[in-house]
Amino acid sequence: MSIPLSELSRYRELLKSITIREIKIRYKQSLLGIVWAVLQPLSMMVIFTVVFSRFAKIPSDGIPYPIFSYSALLPWSFFSNSLSFAIPSVVNNSDLIRKIYFPREIFPCASILAASVDFAISACMFLLMMIYYRIPITWNILYVVPLVLIQVIFTLGISFFAAAVNVRYRDVKYALPLVLQLWMYATPVIYSVSIVPAHLRTIYMLNPMAVLIDGYRRAFLLGLPPNFRYLGLAAAVAVIVFFFSYWYFKKEEMTFADIV
């Protein structure tokens, strides 16, 4: 496991190039371009607000529902966009894989980096909303650093594994949208963690995304630190998933060119 880091730094420039390529081609020949990065979570927010707040009257811990849902949609979109780009990335770059050797994890990494640009842009929108809703800012927002870090590790973990499996079984590609949809409902995006029954809470919090999104909300909207027990759990799950799936990815890597 000491090889990956040194290899990654050797190929840092390549990672940069491929990330830039991803970003550039994503919005080429689209009229609105990068505006889509904000438009997507924003329109979801509007829909959710109308359907779940106005019609279904889902409680939102006393926070205005638009920013309540946007605070979750933001990291969730980062997560789901990352997976949607990273998981097929190895197969999509089959041309390159059959031609030239370099560490294949560059593709999922580049996809996630590219998605993080969208994340950063839509985060600016979030800050504007915080000002608009006059949400008091506390030092607790600094918890965003460990939260994002854990999220990236977890996202990388899922991506490596699923991307490698996708090379062999294209079923992954078809299952992914469905899984993401279900996963969103298992994560407090639309609703608050407080409506999850207490006896199910521990199982519920085994999902690192649930912990993270709850953490973001507490830090930004409620001015509270995250629940450290759950955060530790999420970090542990993320790290375990990451190492297992990186090991699997490297094991499968040499066969990619033969079967992709």
Added chain:
Amino acid sequence: MSVIRFENVSKIYHTGSGTYGTLRDEVASLFRKAVLGRSKDVSSNDNRKLWALRNVSFEVEKGESFGIVGPNGAGKSTILKLLAGITIPTYGHKQVLGRVAPLIELGAGFHPELTGRENVFINGSILGMKQDEIEKKFDSIVAFAELESFVDVPLKKFSSGMYARLAFSVAIHMEPDILLVDEVLAVGDWPFQAKCYERMEQFRKTGTTIVLVSHNLDVVRRICQKTMLLSKGEVKVSGQTAQVIDTYYELFSQDKIGYVSCETKAKAANIDNVELLNVSGKENRNFRSGDKALLRYYVTFEKELDSPEFGFFIKRPDQVCLVSTGSRDLGITLDKCKKGTRYRVEFSFEVNLLKGLYHIGVEVRDRNFRDYYDYIDRAITMMVQEEYAHGGFAHINPNCRLTSEAEERMEDKEF
């Protein structure tokens, strides 16, 4: 010092399902295993193994240029893939020292939506060049490709020739220790190709190790000191280029390497007994430039057909057609043929070709080239000996005379 070393390298590809399939197949096979108590039967499993390489060993010294030749499917590309580190051997051991530039597939990572400039940077870094290295060489890259006025145009607006030129130009601007070259030199127009060869020569002179895979034996002869002949994944012979190429000619003039008969849609005739005879009427495959030859075959018609035509063609191993002619071109026509009739077809011709290997194909078709009643792409492989030219393939019986100006004046006086 050898920079490339292969020791008993074998590569097996599994062509059946399970390598690339859907989960469903896998589940189905698990089910079979559990319920029927057997996995896929062993024999069918074996059939799915394709030995792309079998016990291949060779070494390439630093600074050497090494050619790999052989018919299609011999395993040449697999060796390049192994050298490039894209795939690993199933058995055996390989060692490659130094920075490898794969000129195997050009334009890796090129994206049509991005401009020439952007693509040069991405492609360069995929090939392992540093950003500042690319910046330094950028002008030279664009100049070599002759695309100065197109650098900021999206690649999708490029012609395929421009695309290839740009790709090639990036690739040769890296400073590799080992250069892998596939059939890629067939890009661009003739002057560009000449430039590419020149550049290869430069690489050779500066001590870059070159591994060249080509069907064009002329190129191999020109560039490589040593060559290896592969056939069906095994090394047939390896050594000095001239000898290896001679062996190649000999081996493949003896047996029919490809007797590719086509399943034509309109198959209404059968060609058989294709023979190539020399002047004394004996079957022969080896000719000298300028010899006379007779090609003979029989055609049985299975349908009644209107004015069928008989033809033959000669191709180089790289599929370039040197001549294609037929009965009608030669002033022979047949109005109608009845079902079941059988004809003997004979073409005599002069072997005005230079040293090399040539495939002769035969065909029966309608007069408009619409329906091929039957054809055999490589019915006979012919070998031509004798060489007075250092390249090309046309035997034109040339002569050379050299006269100084003084001698010329003398001659003038005499007359």
